[in-house]
Amino acid sequence: MPKMTGRPAVDAQLILNNVREISADFASQRPERQRRRELLKEDFDRLRESGYPLVAVPTEYGGIWEGDRTGTRTVCEILKTLAHGDSSVALVCAMHPAVIGSAGWSTISAVPEPYGKAWEEQRNWAFQTVHDGHFWGTIMSEPGSGGDNTQSNSGAKLGDDGVRYLISGQKHFGSGSGMTSYMVTHAVPEGEISPDTFILDMRDVDWDGSAGVELVAPWDGHGMTATQSHGLVFDNFPATRLAFPGNERRRIIADMDRPQGAFFVAVITGIVETAVTTARQQLESKRGRMRSYEQVEWTKVEIDAWLVRQSYEGMLREVEIGSSTSRNVLLAKEAVAALAESVLSRISKVIGGGAYSRNAPYGFWLEDVRALGFLRPPWALAYERVFEGSWNS
Numbered sequence: 001m002p003k004m005t006g007r008p009a010v011d012a013q014l015i016l017n018n019v020r021e022i023s024a025d026f027a028s029q030r031p032e033r034q035r036r037r038e039l040l041k042e043d044f045d046r047l048r049e050s051g052y053p054l055v056a057v058p059t060e061y062g063g064i065w066e067g068d069r070t071g072t073r074t075v076c077e078i079l080k081t082l083a084h085g086d087s088s089v090a091l092v093c094a095m096h097p098a099v100i101g102s103a104g105w106s107t108i109s110a111v112p113e114p115y116g117k118a119w120e121e122q123r124n125w126a127f128q129t130v131h132d133g134h135f136w137g138t139i140m141s142e143p144g145s146g147g148d149n150t151q152s153n154s155g156a157k158l159g160d161d162g163v164r165y166l167i168s169g170q171k172h173f174g175s176g177s178g179m180t181s182y183m184v185t186h187a188v189p190e191g192e193i194s195p196d197t198f199i200l201d202m203r204d205v206d207w208d209g210s211a212g213v214e215l216v217a218p219w220d221g222h223g224m225t226a227t228q229s230h231g232l233v234f235d236n237f238p239a240t241r242l243a244f245p246g247n248e249r250r251r252i253i254a255d256m257d258r259p260q261g262a263f264f265v266a267v268i269t270g271i272v273e274t275a276v277t278t279a280r281q282q283l284e285s286k287r288g289r290m291r292s293y294e295q296v297e298w299t300k301v302e303i304d305a306w307l308v309r310q311s312y313e314g315m316l317r318e319v320e321i322g323s324s325t326s327r328n329v330l331l332a333k334e335a336v337a338a339l340a341e342s343v344l345s346r347i348s349k350v351i352g353g354g355a356y357s358r359n360a361p362y363g364f365w366l367e368d369v370r371a372l373g374f375l376r377p378p379w380a381l382a383y384e385r386v387f388e389g390s391w392n393s
Contacts, residue, residue: 170231272336304339312336
């Protein structure tokens with residue numbers, strides 16, 4: 001597709017308004033939604049109609065993405081709003097702009113030769129898939145990798161046509177499996193030593209092994225209950241390599257100091273906001289009868305929730321001024337991961353035994369917010385980076 005100039009047909013404020021309406025509908029269905037173990041196509045159809053997929057497309061290509069410094073806050077606010085209604089749908093939607101950004105399509109406009117023409121064509125194609133209403137996702141993680149993509153053991157061999165690759169390997173945490181048309185993954189190309197990024201066309205693919213992909217670990221619904229983060233085994237499954245391949249692309253992205261993980265922080269912040277508001281309303285009638293322990297625990301809820309909001313807002317301010325963006329986003333991610341779990345645990349103590357009931361939302365939310373610490377980079381790798389950054393920043 002050619003570049004599109006001028007104001008996009010759907011602007012950011014309209015998308016936010018549309019998503020706010022959808023989220024309110026989701027919230028009205030919360031008890032039923034929190035018990036789901038699968039995603040619904042109609043939810044993503046509504047989000048498609050809202051214009052949401054365009055958050056991943058730069059403005060010059062007809063989307064609303066205005067670059068990291070401006071676009072990050074815009075997309076985070078949309079995702080935070082969506083998380084007020086449905087945690088699982090919001091997390092899957094967060095993968096969409098994160099994947100397109102991490103691949104480099106929305107961030108790298110020009111690349112060195114001989115990749116220039118092929119890169120521009122692939123960018124045009126990727127953005128066109130979004131205009132056509134397709135969602136993107138990721139299925140990077142592998143057993144034993146510890147969430148480190150550089151440790152991929154999957155293989156990719158060049159097909160007979162000299163263009164397409166065939167991917168083989170076991171993957172898990174394919175969030176949004178069945179809802180995402182395209183997914184990206186890592187594998188080591190035959191004859192090379194480092195993993196690279198590949199595109200998987202998952203449209204209308206059977207998961208019984210007949211097409212080169214088999215469902216081996218259906219998502220069990222424990223935490224982020226309906227993300228469909230399935231485990232799949234690929235066996236000579238067709239894939240397309242990024243048109244600007246290898247370490248040089250990764251170095252360019254690393255030098256950009258991008259806000260990786262900010263979208264995940266937005267989702268968890270939205271859950272915390274909704275949980276605290278819901279609990280405060282529920283506790284209003286017993287405020288005058290709360291015992292000392294309950295008063296102290298609720299006070300700590302307020303303090304930790306305030307720190308979550310400050311971490312979220314501080315993260316976005318650091319992105320906007322371009323101050324050690326990747327490190328500050330990582331610090332915010334780990335801070336919110338710990339604080340969010342504290343908030344939900346303390347809310348349960350104040351609410352009492354009723355919080356353990358499946359008729360109450362708090363136990364679901366507690367498992368939802370715990371997901372942040374395991375999202376890339378997971379705890380061990382994240383803390384290693386924080387430690388190293390203490391001296392390298």
